[in-house]
Amino acid sequence: MSTTKETTRPRPPLACHWVEEPDSTRWLVPGCVARLHDIDAGACTCPTLADQLETAQRERDEAQRARRSLRSWHDAIVATVHAHPDGTQIMKNAADRSSGC
Known part of the structure; x- marks a missing residue:
């Protein structure tokens, strides 16, 4: 939020x-x-309303591309950690550390 x-x-x-x-x-x-x-x-x-709409749509598209890119990195990192022999423990430790924030 x-x-x-x-x-x-x-x-x-x-x-x-x-x-x-x-x-x-x-x-x-x-x-x-x-x-x-x-x-x-x-x-x-x-700018006309059409210009403003075009700008807003372009900014939205750029934000969505950036989000997809970050999501790909996130998913790749999580998959790599889960593939590690100690992956479950690593994820548990990360969750424990983040819950204290």
Whole structure:
């Protein structure tokens, strides 16, 4: 279980968006450099939802590949220890040591 609080995780910057005051005044909150320098810029460089989805899927795929790789190493190490003549005792000792953490 992760101890990282939801509020402490880094967040992506918000895309450009308008904020409307109760008196109907509108303020553009720039989320990209293009709009920061020119509010009327037609070419907002904020990532679209499709771009954000593509990035998230790519990051997910990379994380899954890394997990599979680590799992392969883990399984190979456990199999090697179990194949050792003292494998059962080695695993018992490891379990005993880890239970005191």
